[in-house]
Amino acid sequence: MAKNKLADIVEGLVAPVVEEMAMELVDVEYVKEGSQWYLRIFIDKTGGIFVDDCQAVSQKVSRLMDEKDPIPHAYILEVSSPGLDRPLKKAADYERFCGYEVVVTTYAPFNGKKSFSGRLDGLSEQGVIINVDGTEYVIPVDQVASARLAVDI
Template sequence: MSTSKIKTTVEEMVQPYLNEHGFELVDVEYVKEGSNWFLRVFVDKDGGIDIDDCGLISEYLSQKLDENDPIPTAYFLEVSSPGAERPLKKKEDVAKSVGKNVFVTVYEPINGLKEFEGKLESFDNEELVIQTVKKQYVIPYAKVASARLAIIF
């Protein structure tokens, strides 16, 4: 099974539990690091997620994974918060982040730059407006390679 199929299968397994208990699925990663495979599930909720929440979700998902056995190799399951530099995977994530500091990379240069860090001024589902220290940039959403919240000192 491909890594993208594994991610989709895990998302489908865990989503009903998360919906029922007020959690948000932020991301699922299935990656090889060294000789080990890791299945990482990042979740959040209003007010933040704690270690007990992660434990409950991990127990639920572990049971579901054991029942369905969609992953052919040994792996480590990790359930955690997305952290302070939360990835912004969907348009909804970007929209909720207006007014916050973000770090965005693009597929091809815009005004000679491929990385932008600053305050997300607006997002209309088509373009992000980011105010950096020096100037304001308009970035087409279709050109965004990755986006995350940023801690700017």
């Protein structure tokens, strides 16, 4: 669950702005796709995110980024909700979504598998606890490549 350093810097700058707007900063991504750099801000709030919320956050973050100038080159700013398959990034996410269906992938095989779909039973000092068809797995956090809410189609 490593993050690049610039995304960490931006997250530190943006989190207070998003929180003062009564929203939650879910994640910050700073990635290069093709020849373009993208700064993606994912936000959420009780009742869900609307286009007006994204626009308001985008305007404030854009002004903040212009003022602080932590990114030395051109990029595209995108603000959106995390989607139905919301990523679980923080310890509070694992607590909040305990009992929900999730998909956890690992960097390397763990107990012979790299993907686990089941019920999230929490987070302990030993790792992410997931129940897959009655079998409990405790996956060390440093082995988790991603954890997301499962989308039931």
